[in-house]
Amino acid sequence: MKFVFFSPQFPASSIEFCDRLHKAGATVLGIGDASYSHLAPRLKNVLGEYYRVADMEDADQVLRAMGHFIHRWGRIDRFESLNEHWLEKDAAVRTDFNIPGIRSDFIENLKHKSKMSAFFKKAGVQTIRQHKYSSRAGVEAFVAEVGYPIVIKPDQGSGASNTVKIDGKQGLDAFETAKLPGVSYVAEEFIDGIVLTYDGLVDRDGQVVFAASHRFEQSIMDVVNTNSHLNYYCLPFIDPEVEEAGRAAVKAFGIREKFFHIEFFQTRADKRIVALEINMRPPGAWMTDAINYSYDMDVYREWAQMVVHNTVGGPFTGRYYTGYASRKNHIRYVNDHRAIVAAHGEKIVHFAPIEDVFSRAMGNFAYQFRSEDFEEVRAIVRFIQDSEC
Template sequence: MNFVFFSPHFPSTGTEFCDRLKKAGATVLGIGDAPYDSLDPCLKAALSEYYRIPDMDNYDQTYRAMGHFIHKWGRIDRFESLNEHWLDLEAGIRTDFNIWGIRLDYVQNIKKKSRMRAAFRKAGVNVIAQKKTSERTGALDFISRVGYPIVVKPDSGAGAAHTYKISTPEELDEFFRIKPEGVSFVMEEFIDGLVGTFDGLVNRDGEIVFAASTRYDDSIMDVVNNNKHMSYTCLPEIELAVEEAGRKIVEAFDLKERFFHIELFETKAGKIIALEVNIRPPGGYMTDAINYSFDIDIYAEWANMVVKNQVGGPFKGKYYTAYASRKDHIRYLHSHGDVLAAHGDKIVRHNSIEKIFSRAMGNYAYQLRSTDSKALRHAVEYIQATEA
């Protein structure tokens, strides 16, 4: 298999994926904008060739890089970045070069939040009341039906950028004052609940071959907009209602040979409501949390699924794995040394976060695991306890 990995150097997990692809038997070729000498040594070892382009948003440059690879290496079997930012570019390259995977005729179904609702309904999963509009008249019409508060977010895009909770007419006025031009928005009713995920791998036959679930302790929208710290926990077992909804969504979207990351609201009354689907690994350190919870190498499982259409297993969750971040501007009650002394037996990783990710992920983060969920919760609260 000739596998072209687009942007293998960023984010850093690309190194892990490329390394496992090579170990699974693929010839791994990279396209990126970073100088070759700046690449991680492990990534260099995984790549049979690296083609540097000045502008990764320039389709023609990527097209020429692909022409070079085909001339030198023959047919390209896969083109991936595992990054939502490049969905359109990936689909265009696959379409133009007849490469297996999602093509241009389908990509908007998994990119635009307004189109996801049709598949959620097809799956028989509860959906959020929503209206696609970037105009004040449309917003007022929607609010007249669902009332305040509402959530406003870009129709296309990952993460919580330009996502706002609007609770008053004054906040609505402020949104229309600051909203960026040329961005299409959707407006949704506000759901009082927490987000849980259904994450995993679906093979090229459409069979889910691995699944896990994570629960957030707070809204990512609030974390980003209010510059708060965040925490979440990867669970050793998946709630039945979450798994039932997630499996229906994977089938409705007809996903094949992909990671999937499905976000679902769970209301205080226990109702499951579909939020969005992403065809990529879960973000941040959630992929590593899966490894810690299940004692597996999900990077290798993905690579073997892609190259050989097979995975290991059976997979069984063993631990609760928590992520707890800190923000530099917040004064914490316990020092880093205190944290290591009090909970070092549970900490499996701790490190600073790249600035580009810090608004959501924090400036410093700890990952912890335990078979005791209460002890883990206590550790997270200890890490994030603030001075009065």
């Protein structure tokens, strides 16, 4: 298999995916905007060739890179970035060069939140009531139906960027003034709940061959808008209702040979499962590593084996709750790094700074830790994030 990895140098987890592809027997070819000399040695060691482009957004430069690879290596079997930002670019290149995978004719269904709901409904999964933000009058009519608060977000995009909670008419007035020109928005009913994810691998035959779940008790929207720190947990089990809804969604979207990341709300009042969105990529924010720590596995390897050979090992059994707790530079914390390591070093499995581009949501520095006791993991989160303000 000849696999072109788009942006193999960023984010850092891309290196792990490239490494496992190489070990699975694939020829890994890279296209990126970093100079070759700046690539990590581990990445250089697994790339059959690297083609630098000055601007990864420039379609002509990417097409020339692909032309070079085809001339030198022959037919390209896969093209992938595993990155939400490049979803449309990935599909365009696959379409232009007849490479298996999601093509341009389907990509709109994955880019726009307003289009995702049709597939969740096809799957029989309850979805958030939603309204395309085309006029103030239309949004007010939507509010009359669902009531305040509502959430307004860009129809296209990932994370919680430019997402706001509107509590009343004054907030809607402020949004009308601040909204970005040329951006399409959707209004959604506000769901009071936690987020449970369904993350995993689906093979070439459309079968879910591995899955895991993360629990977010904080609102990412609030974390971003208040510039606060974040925590979440990888669970050693999947809620049965999340499993049922997730499998139905994977089938409805017709996903093949992909890593997927699906987000559901679990309402606080009555524990209903409500679909939020689907992403055709690995979960972010160190969540792939959290899966490895919770299940004592190498999910990068399993993904690569699935792509190259359509096989996955296992079965894998969850054992640990793996926590993630970030810190922000502007917050004064009670316990410093030395105290954290002294108190919980035997449970900590990883700590490192976060790339600046992700820091607004993910923090400036983060820790991962695991235990078979969920309450112990919660206590470590509190110890790390206990602040003086």
